[in-house]
Amino acid sequence: MIRPDQYPNGSIIPVILPRSYQPANTPMVPNMENCFDCAAYKMASSTCDHWYGLPVKQGYWCAAYNRRT
Secondary structure (H helix, E strand, O other), rough: OOOOOOOOOOOOOOOOOOOOOOOOOOOOOOOOOOOOHHHHHHHHOOEOOOOOOEEEEOEOOOOOOEEEE
């Protein structure tokens, strides 16, 4: 899937996020994986440490996903 450049609400998705960054409910995403459950996701700021602290959406996913332990 080639991700769009905007979220459904019209806000821009930062271009530095990978092309694999997509809604977690798409068929290509493994079941029960999303940013919210990823070790790189910081809940207090809704940002991703893997992607240089950029804001991400809880209901999205990328190929750098690493389950929180």
